[in-house]
Amino acid sequence: SQQGEEDPQALSIQEGENATMNCSYKTSINNLQWYRQNSGRGLVHLILIRSNEREKHSGRLRVTLDTSKKSSSLLITASRAADTASYFCALANAGGTSYGKLTFGQGTILTVHP
Amino acid sequence: DVKVTQSSRYLVKRTGEKVFLECVQDMDHENMFWYRQDPGLGLRLIYFSYDVKMKEKGDIPEGYSVSREKKERFSLILESASTNQTSMYLCASRRGRLFSPLHFGNGTRLTVT
Numbered sequence: 001s002q003q004g005e006e007d008p009q010a011l012s013i014q015e016g017e018n019a020t021m022n023c024s025y026k027t028s029i030n031n032l033q034w035y036r037q038n039s040g041r042g043l044v045h046l047i048l049i050r051s052n053e054r055e056k057h058s059g060r061l062r063v064t065l066d067t068s069k070k071s072s073s074l075l076i077t078a079s080r081a082a083d084t085a086s087y088f089c090a091l092a093n094a095g096g097t098s099y100g101k102l103t104f105g106q107g108t109i110l111t112v113h114p
Numbered sequence: 115d116v117k118v119t120q121s122s123r124y125l126v127k128r129t130g131e132k133v134f135l136e137c138v139q140d141m142d143h144e145n146m147f148w149y150r151q152d153p154g155l156g157l158r159l160i161y162f163s164y165d166v167k168m169k170e171k172g173d174i175p176e177g178y179s180v181s182r183e184k185k186e187r188f189s190l191i192l193e194s195a196s197t198n199q200t201s202m203y204l205c206a207s208r209r210g211r212l213f214s215p216l217h218f219g220n221g222t223r224l225t226v227t
Contacts, residue, residue, distance in 0.1 A: 035216075
């Protein structure tokens with residue numbers, strides 16, 4: 001099954017700056033989800049965007065989805081040191097034998113310096 | 115809040131041992147998942163289960179089996195542990211098939227020596 005490819009692999013910014021992470025994929029999806037993982041912990045769900053949606057917001061998070069380019073981006077505005085974590089995109093496949101599976105990208109490591 | 119509990123935070127086992135990793139969720143979720151996480155490889159799906167006694171292979175099932183006798187519990191079994199199974203193992207649960215998020219446990223870091 002396909003795996004999302006995330007870019008960049010690592011991102012280092014100052015507090016107050018915006019952080020943008022990208023996820024590209026190859027085949028049709030039903031929805032795309034973003035998760036966050038603090039060091040040594042499990043993943044926490046941030047936001048889900050369906051294939052018929054183009055943009056979603058949640059607090060300081062903004063997710064876009066371009067199905068024609070098969071890509072998504074996660075924007076964190078006005079970043080804080082507490083946003084330091086790894087961020088993963090996850091793909092919910094559209095059907096067939098992959099129905100219901102959720103596959104993850106390799107993640108972007110975000111470091112926000114105070 | 116949904117709680118997904120993995121029985122061990124850290125585990126050290128010897129090569130050839132049979133290893134059980136236990137996961138329990140308290141929200142009556144139908145779906146449960148086992149992933150392993152390795153540096154540079156992200157999370158890879160080992161097995162998942164849509165319902166009691168049902169299981170589906172993920173992307174890397176070799177060397178693993180699972181058991182789901184009760185809805186709240188999903189066990190991952192390493193039949194004969196090997197050093198290449200040293201990893202972080204993450205359990206997750208979800209209500210429904212597609213539009214619900216996964217809820218993760220805090221992971222079990224397994225070392226096989």
